[in-house]
Amino acid sequence: MTPLNVLVILGSVRRGRMSERVATFVMSRLAATDGVTAELIDLRDLDLPIMEERLGRIEPTPAHAADLGAKIEQADGLIIVSPEYNHGYPGVLKNALDYFYAQYKRTPVGLVTVSNGGHGGVNCWAQLVTVFVQLGAIVLPSSVAVSNVERSFAEDGTPLESSYITRIDGMIAELVWLASKLRA
Ligand SMILES: Cc1cc2nc3c(=O)[nH]c(=O)nc-3n(C[C@H](O)[C@H](O)[C@H](O)COP(=O)(O)O)c2cc1C
Structure with missing residues:
Protein backbone atom coordinates (compact mmCIF):
# COMPACT_ATOMS: atom_id res chain seq x y z
CA MET A 1 0.00 0.00 0.00
CA ASP A 34 5.58 3.35 9.52
CA GLY A 35 3.52 3.73 6.36
CA VAL A 36 2.92 7.47 6.74
CA THR A 37 4.13 10.55 4.90
CA ALA A 38 3.35 13.91 6.45
CA GLU A 39 3.42 17.54 5.46
CA LEU A 40 3.13 20.58 7.71
CA ILE A 41 0.86 23.36 6.46
CA ASP A 42 1.94 26.60 8.10
CA LEU A 43 -0.76 29.23 7.56
CA ARG A 44 1.85 31.92 8.14
CA ASP A 45 3.59 30.86 4.91
CA LEU A 46 0.35 30.75 2.90
CA ASP A 47 -0.86 34.21 3.87
CA LEU A 48 -4.33 33.44 2.49
CA PRO A 49 -6.48 36.48 1.73
CA ILE A 50 -9.72 36.98 3.64
CA MET A 51 -12.11 34.40 2.20
CA GLU A 52 -14.59 36.15 -0.10
CA GLU A 53 -15.93 32.91 -1.59
CA ARG A 54 -15.14 29.22 -1.47
CA LEU A 55 -12.64 27.63 -3.82
CA GLY A 56 -14.20 27.11 -7.25
CA ARG A 57 -16.60 30.02 -6.84
CA ILE A 58 -14.15 32.89 -7.15
CA GLU A 59 -11.84 34.11 -9.91
CA PRO A 60 -8.95 34.53 -9.81
CA THR A 61 -8.41 31.72 -7.34
CA PRO A 62 -5.92 32.71 -4.64
CA ALA A 63 -2.87 30.62 -5.58
CA HIS A 64 -2.24 29.10 -2.20
CA ALA A 65 -5.92 28.28 -1.73
CA ALA A 66 -5.98 26.08 -4.85
CA ASP A 67 -2.85 24.29 -3.70
CA LEU A 68 -4.13 23.78 -0.16
CA GLY A 69 -7.50 22.57 -1.42
CA ALA A 70 -5.80 19.92 -3.57
CA LYS A 71 -3.69 18.80 -0.64
CA ILE A 72 -6.70 18.50 1.69
CA GLU A 73 -8.61 16.56 -0.96
CA GLN A 74 -5.73 14.13 -1.42
CA ALA A 75 -5.01 13.72 2.29
CA ASP A 76 -5.84 10.44 4.03
CA GLY A 77 -5.98 12.29 7.31
CA LEU A 78 -5.64 15.73 8.86
CA ILE A 79 -4.21 16.79 12.19
CA ILE A 80 -5.10 20.28 13.37
CA VAL A 81 -2.76 21.89 15.89
CA SER A 82 -4.59 24.96 17.19
CA PRO A 83 -4.22 27.33 20.10
CA GLU A 84 -7.21 28.49 22.10
CA TYR A 85 -8.00 32.18 21.64
CA ASN A 86 -10.89 33.63 23.63
CA HIS A 87 -12.49 30.22 24.15
CA GLY A 88 -12.36 29.50 20.44
CA TYR A 89 -9.77 28.92 17.72
CA PRO A 90 -7.90 31.64 15.79
CA GLY A 91 -9.67 33.48 12.99
CA VAL A 92 -6.81 32.69 10.62
CA LEU A 93 -7.64 28.99 10.94
CA LYS A 94 -11.36 29.53 10.30
CA ASN A 95 -10.51 31.67 7.28
CA ALA A 96 -8.40 28.88 5.82
CA LEU A 97 -10.91 26.11 6.62
CA ASP A 98 -13.83 28.00 5.07
CA TYR A 99 -12.21 28.08 1.62
CA PHE A 100 -13.11 24.40 1.23
CA TYR A 101 -16.02 22.03 1.78
CA ALA A 102 -16.18 18.87 -0.34
CA GLN A 103 -12.44 18.41 0.13
CA TYR A 104 -12.96 17.33 3.77
CA LYS A 105 -15.60 14.67 3.11
CA ARG A 106 -14.96 11.47 5.10
CA THR A 107 -11.46 12.59 6.04
CA PRO A 108 -10.33 11.52 9.52
CA VAL A 109 -9.30 14.54 11.61
CA GLY A 110 -7.25 14.50 14.79
CA LEU A 111 -7.42 17.57 17.02
CA VAL A 112 -4.51 18.87 19.09
CA THR A 113 -5.37 21.99 21.10
CA VAL A 114 -2.85 24.21 22.83
CA SER A 115 -3.05 26.60 25.76
CA ASN A 116 -0.65 28.27 28.08
CA GLY A 117 -3.20 27.71 30.84
CA GLY A 118 -4.29 24.56 32.60
CA HIS A 119 -7.28 23.55 30.49
CA GLY A 120 -5.45 22.59 27.30
CA GLY A 121 -7.71 24.54 24.95
CA VAL A 122 -10.79 22.46 25.68
CA ASN A 123 -13.14 25.22 24.47
CA CYS A 124 -11.23 25.39 21.20
CA TRP A 125 -11.59 21.60 20.90
CA ALA A 126 -15.37 21.81 21.29
CA GLN A 127 -15.64 24.43 18.55
CA LEU A 128 -13.39 22.53 16.16
CA VAL A 129 -15.49 19.38 16.59
CA THR A 130 -18.59 21.33 15.59
CA VAL A 131 -16.87 22.81 12.54
CA PHE A 132 -15.42 19.53 11.26
CA VAL A 133 -18.69 17.66 11.70
CA GLN A 134 -20.35 20.34 9.56
CA LEU A 135 -17.58 19.93 6.99
CA GLY A 136 -18.32 16.21 6.69
CA ALA A 137 -15.02 15.09 8.16
CA ASP A 156 12.69 22.73 19.44
CA GLY A 157 9.50 20.74 20.02
CA THR A 158 10.87 18.28 22.54
CA PRO A 159 8.17 17.39 25.08
CA LEU A 160 9.21 18.16 28.66
CA GLU A 161 6.41 15.92 29.92
CA SER A 162 6.71 12.36 28.65
CA SER A 163 2.95 11.71 28.65
CA TYR A 164 2.69 13.75 25.45
CA ILE A 165 4.66 11.10 23.57
CA THR A 166 2.09 8.42 24.48
CA ARG A 167 -0.84 10.72 23.86
CA ILE A 168 0.26 11.96 20.44
CA ASP A 169 1.31 8.46 19.39
CA GLY A 170 -2.09 7.14 20.52
CA MET A 171 -3.91 9.71 18.42
CA ILE A 172 -1.71 9.00 15.40
CA ALA A 173 -2.40 5.25 15.79
CA GLU A 174 -6.15 5.93 15.72
CA LEU A 175 -5.76 8.14 12.66
CA VAL A 176 -3.71 5.50 10.85
CA TRP A 177 -6.19 2.76 11.77
CA LEU A 178 -9.19 4.68 10.47
CA ALA A 179 -7.44 6.06 7.39
CA SER A 180 -6.30 2.53 6.46
CA LYS A 181 -9.86 1.19 6.81
CA LEU A 182 -11.18 4.00 4.61
CA ARG A 183 -8.50 3.33 1.99
CA ALA A 184 -9.52 -0.34 1.90
C1 LIG B 1 -5.81 36.52 21.56
C2 LIG B 1 -5.52 35.48 22.61
C3 LIG B 1 -6.57 34.93 23.32
C4 LIG B 1 -6.33 33.92 24.25
N1 LIG B 1 -7.40 33.31 24.87
C5 LIG B 1 -7.18 32.20 25.62
C6 LIG B 1 -8.28 31.44 26.12
O1 LIG B 1 -9.44 31.76 25.91
N2 LIG B 1 -8.02 30.32 26.82
C7 LIG B 1 -6.74 29.91 27.07
O2 LIG B 1 -6.56 28.88 27.69
N3 LIG B 1 -5.67 30.62 26.62
C8 LIG B 1 -5.87 31.74 25.91
N4 LIG B 1 -4.80 32.46 25.41
C9 LIG B 1 -3.46 32.05 25.78
C10 LIG B 1 -2.94 31.03 24.78
O3 LIG B 1 -3.36 29.77 25.16
C11 LIG B 1 -1.42 31.05 24.73
O4 LIG B 1 -0.98 32.34 24.34
C12 LIG B 1 -0.87 30.04 23.76
O5 LIG B 1 0.53 30.14 23.76
C13 LIG B 1 -1.45 30.31 22.40
O6 LIG B 1 -0.81 29.62 21.36
P1 LIG B 1 0.20 30.40 20.38
O7 LIG B 1 1.38 30.73 21.24
O8 LIG B 1 0.52 29.40 19.33
O9 LIG B 1 -0.48 31.61 19.87
C14 LIG B 1 -5.01 33.48 24.51
C15 LIG B 1 -3.95 34.08 23.79
C16 LIG B 1 -4.21 35.04 22.86
C17 LIG B 1 -3.06 35.63 22.07
Whole structure:
Protein backbone atom coordinates (compact mmCIF):
# COMPACT_ATOMS: atom_id res chain seq x y z
CA MET A 1 0.00 0.00 0.00
CA THR A 2 1.27 3.50 -0.78
CA PRO A 3 1.95 5.46 2.41
CA LEU A 4 -0.91 7.29 4.08
CA ASN A 5 -0.71 10.97 3.41
CA VAL A 6 -1.27 13.11 6.53
CA LEU A 7 -1.50 16.91 6.56
CA VAL A 8 -0.78 18.77 9.76
CA ILE A 9 -2.31 22.26 9.79
CA LEU A 10 -0.80 24.70 12.27
CA GLY A 11 -3.50 27.18 13.23
CA SER A 12 -1.31 29.81 14.88
CA VAL A 13 0.47 32.62 13.05
CA ARG A 14 1.06 34.69 16.22
CA ARG A 15 4.50 36.23 16.65
CA GLY A 16 6.31 34.13 19.24
CA ARG A 17 3.75 31.35 18.82
CA MET A 18 4.04 28.33 21.10
CA SER A 19 1.85 25.98 19.07
CA GLU A 20 4.67 25.59 16.57
CA ARG A 21 6.53 23.57 19.22
CA VAL A 22 3.65 21.13 19.38
CA ALA A 23 3.31 20.95 15.58
CA THR A 24 7.04 20.22 15.32
CA PHE A 25 6.62 17.38 17.78
CA VAL A 26 3.58 15.97 15.97
CA MET A 27 5.58 16.02 12.72
CA SER A 28 8.46 14.16 14.37
CA ARG A 29 6.11 11.44 15.64
CA LEU A 30 4.51 11.11 12.19
CA ALA A 31 7.99 10.79 10.68
CA ALA A 32 8.60 7.89 13.08
CA THR A 33 5.34 6.16 12.08
CA ASP A 34 5.58 3.35 9.52
CA GLY A 35 3.52 3.73 6.36
CA VAL A 36 2.92 7.47 6.74
CA THR A 37 4.13 10.55 4.90
CA ALA A 38 3.35 13.91 6.45
CA GLU A 39 3.42 17.54 5.46
CA LEU A 40 3.13 20.58 7.71
CA ILE A 41 0.86 23.36 6.46
CA ASP A 42 1.94 26.60 8.10
CA LEU A 43 -0.76 29.23 7.56
CA ARG A 44 1.85 31.92 8.14
CA ASP A 45 3.59 30.86 4.91
CA LEU A 46 0.35 30.75 2.90
CA ASP A 47 -0.86 34.21 3.87
CA LEU A 48 -4.33 33.44 2.49
CA PRO A 49 -6.48 36.48 1.73
CA ILE A 50 -9.72 36.98 3.64
CA MET A 51 -12.11 34.40 2.20
CA GLU A 52 -14.59 36.15 -0.10
CA GLU A 53 -15.93 32.91 -1.59
CA ARG A 54 -15.14 29.22 -1.47
CA LEU A 55 -12.64 27.63 -3.82
CA GLY A 56 -14.20 27.11 -7.25
CA ARG A 57 -16.60 30.02 -6.84
CA ILE A 58 -14.15 32.89 -7.15
CA GLU A 59 -11.84 34.11 -9.91
CA PRO A 60 -8.95 34.53 -9.81
CA THR A 61 -8.41 31.72 -7.34
CA PRO A 62 -5.92 32.71 -4.64
CA ALA A 63 -2.87 30.62 -5.58
CA HIS A 64 -2.24 29.10 -2.20
CA ALA A 65 -5.92 28.28 -1.73
CA ALA A 66 -5.98 26.08 -4.85
CA ASP A 67 -2.85 24.29 -3.70
CA LEU A 68 -4.13 23.78 -0.16
CA GLY A 69 -7.50 22.57 -1.42
CA ALA A 70 -5.80 19.92 -3.57
CA LYS A 71 -3.69 18.80 -0.64
CA ILE A 72 -6.70 18.50 1.69
CA GLU A 73 -8.61 16.56 -0.96
CA GLN A 74 -5.73 14.13 -1.42
CA ALA A 75 -5.01 13.72 2.29
CA ASP A 76 -5.84 10.44 4.03
CA GLY A 77 -5.98 12.29 7.31
CA LEU A 78 -5.64 15.73 8.86
CA ILE A 79 -4.21 16.79 12.19
CA ILE A 80 -5.10 20.28 13.37
CA VAL A 81 -2.76 21.89 15.89
CA SER A 82 -4.59 24.96 17.19
CA PRO A 83 -4.22 27.33 20.10
CA GLU A 84 -7.21 28.49 22.10
CA TYR A 85 -8.00 32.18 21.64
CA ASN A 86 -10.89 33.63 23.63
CA HIS A 87 -12.49 30.22 24.15
CA GLY A 88 -12.36 29.50 20.44
CA TYR A 89 -9.77 28.92 17.72
CA PRO A 90 -7.90 31.64 15.79
CA GLY A 91 -9.67 33.48 12.99
CA VAL A 92 -6.81 32.69 10.62
CA LEU A 93 -7.64 28.99 10.94
CA LYS A 94 -11.36 29.53 10.30
CA ASN A 95 -10.51 31.67 7.28
CA ALA A 96 -8.40 28.88 5.82
CA LEU A 97 -10.91 26.11 6.62
CA ASP A 98 -13.83 28.00 5.07
CA TYR A 99 -12.21 28.08 1.62
CA PHE A 100 -13.11 24.40 1.23
CA TYR A 101 -16.02 22.03 1.78
CA ALA A 102 -16.18 18.87 -0.34
CA GLN A 103 -12.44 18.41 0.13
CA TYR A 104 -12.96 17.33 3.77
CA LYS A 105 -15.60 14.67 3.11
CA ARG A 106 -14.96 11.47 5.10
CA THR A 107 -11.46 12.59 6.04
CA PRO A 108 -10.33 11.52 9.52
CA VAL A 109 -9.30 14.54 11.61
CA GLY A 110 -7.25 14.50 14.79
CA LEU A 111 -7.42 17.57 17.02
CA VAL A 112 -4.51 18.87 19.09
CA THR A 113 -5.37 21.99 21.10
CA VAL A 114 -2.85 24.21 22.83
CA SER A 115 -3.05 26.60 25.76
CA ASN A 116 -0.65 28.27 28.08
CA GLY A 117 -3.20 27.71 30.84
CA GLY A 118 -4.29 24.56 32.60
CA HIS A 119 -7.28 23.55 30.49
CA GLY A 120 -5.45 22.59 27.30
CA GLY A 121 -7.71 24.54 24.95
CA VAL A 122 -10.79 22.46 25.68
CA ASN A 123 -13.14 25.22 24.47
CA CYS A 124 -11.23 25.39 21.20
CA TRP A 125 -11.59 21.60 20.90
CA ALA A 126 -15.37 21.81 21.29
CA GLN A 127 -15.64 24.43 18.55
CA LEU A 128 -13.39 22.53 16.16
CA VAL A 129 -15.49 19.38 16.59
CA THR A 130 -18.59 21.33 15.59
CA VAL A 131 -16.87 22.81 12.54
CA PHE A 132 -15.42 19.53 11.26
CA VAL A 133 -18.69 17.66 11.70
CA GLN A 134 -20.35 20.34 9.56
CA LEU A 135 -17.58 19.93 6.99
CA GLY A 136 -18.32 16.21 6.69
CA ALA A 137 -15.02 15.09 8.16
CA ILE A 138 -14.69 12.29 10.71
CA VAL A 139 -13.36 13.66 13.99
CA LEU A 140 -11.33 11.12 15.92
CA PRO A 141 -12.57 10.42 19.43
CA SER A 142 -8.99 10.60 20.64
CA SER A 143 -7.55 14.11 20.77
CA VAL A 144 -4.70 15.75 22.67
CA ALA A 145 -5.06 18.86 24.86
CA VAL A 146 -1.74 20.53 25.62
CA SER A 147 -1.76 22.58 28.83
CA ASN A 148 0.94 24.99 30.02
CA VAL A 149 2.59 24.74 26.61
CA GLU A 150 5.56 26.92 27.49
CA ARG A 151 6.53 24.49 30.26
CA SER A 152 5.39 21.33 28.45
CA PHE A 153 7.43 21.70 25.24
CA ALA A 154 10.94 23.03 24.59
CA GLU A 155 11.49 25.49 21.75
CA ASP A 156 12.69 22.73 19.44
CA GLY A 157 9.50 20.74 20.02
CA THR A 158 10.87 18.28 22.54
CA PRO A 159 8.17 17.39 25.08
CA LEU A 160 9.21 18.16 28.66
CA GLU A 161 6.41 15.92 29.92
CA SER A 162 6.71 12.36 28.65
CA SER A 163 2.95 11.71 28.65
CA TYR A 164 2.69 13.75 25.45
CA ILE A 165 4.66 11.10 23.57
CA THR A 166 2.09 8.42 24.48
CA ARG A 167 -0.84 10.72 23.86
CA ILE A 168 0.26 11.96 20.44
CA ASP A 169 1.31 8.46 19.39
CA GLY A 170 -2.09 7.14 20.52
CA MET A 171 -3.91 9.71 18.42
CA ILE A 172 -1.71 9.00 15.40
CA ALA A 173 -2.40 5.25 15.79
CA GLU A 174 -6.15 5.93 15.72
CA LEU A 175 -5.76 8.14 12.66
CA VAL A 176 -3.71 5.50 10.85
CA TRP A 177 -6.19 2.76 11.77
CA LEU A 178 -9.19 4.68 10.47
CA ALA A 179 -7.44 6.06 7.39
CA SER A 180 -6.30 2.53 6.46
CA LYS A 181 -9.86 1.19 6.81
CA LEU A 182 -11.18 4.00 4.61
CA ARG A 183 -8.50 3.33 1.99
CA ALA A 184 -9.52 -0.34 1.90
C1 LIG B 1 -5.81 36.52 21.56
C2 LIG B 1 -5.52 35.48 22.61
C3 LIG B 1 -6.57 34.93 23.32
C4 LIG B 1 -6.33 33.92 24.25
N1 LIG B 1 -7.40 33.31 24.87
C5 LIG B 1 -7.18 32.20 25.62
C6 LIG B 1 -8.28 31.44 26.12
O1 LIG B 1 -9.44 31.76 25.91
N2 LIG B 1 -8.02 30.32 26.82
C7 LIG B 1 -6.74 29.91 27.07
O2 LIG B 1 -6.56 28.88 27.69
N3 LIG B 1 -5.67 30.62 26.62
C8 LIG B 1 -5.87 31.74 25.91
N4 LIG B 1 -4.80 32.46 25.41
C9 LIG B 1 -3.46 32.05 25.78
C10 LIG B 1 -2.94 31.03 24.78
O3 LIG B 1 -3.36 29.77 25.16
C11 LIG B 1 -1.42 31.05 24.73
O4 LIG B 1 -0.98 32.34 24.34
C12 LIG B 1 -0.87 30.04 23.76
O5 LIG B 1 0.53 30.14 23.76
C13 LIG B 1 -1.45 30.31 22.40
O6 LIG B 1 -0.81 29.62 21.36
P1 LIG B 1 0.20 30.40 20.38
O7 LIG B 1 1.38 30.73 21.24
O8 LIG B 1 0.52 29.40 19.33
O9 LIG B 1 -0.48 31.61 19.87
C14 LIG B 1 -5.01 33.48 24.51
C15 LIG B 1 -3.95 34.08 23.79
C16 LIG B 1 -4.21 35.04 22.86
C17 LIG B 1 -3.06 35.63 22.07
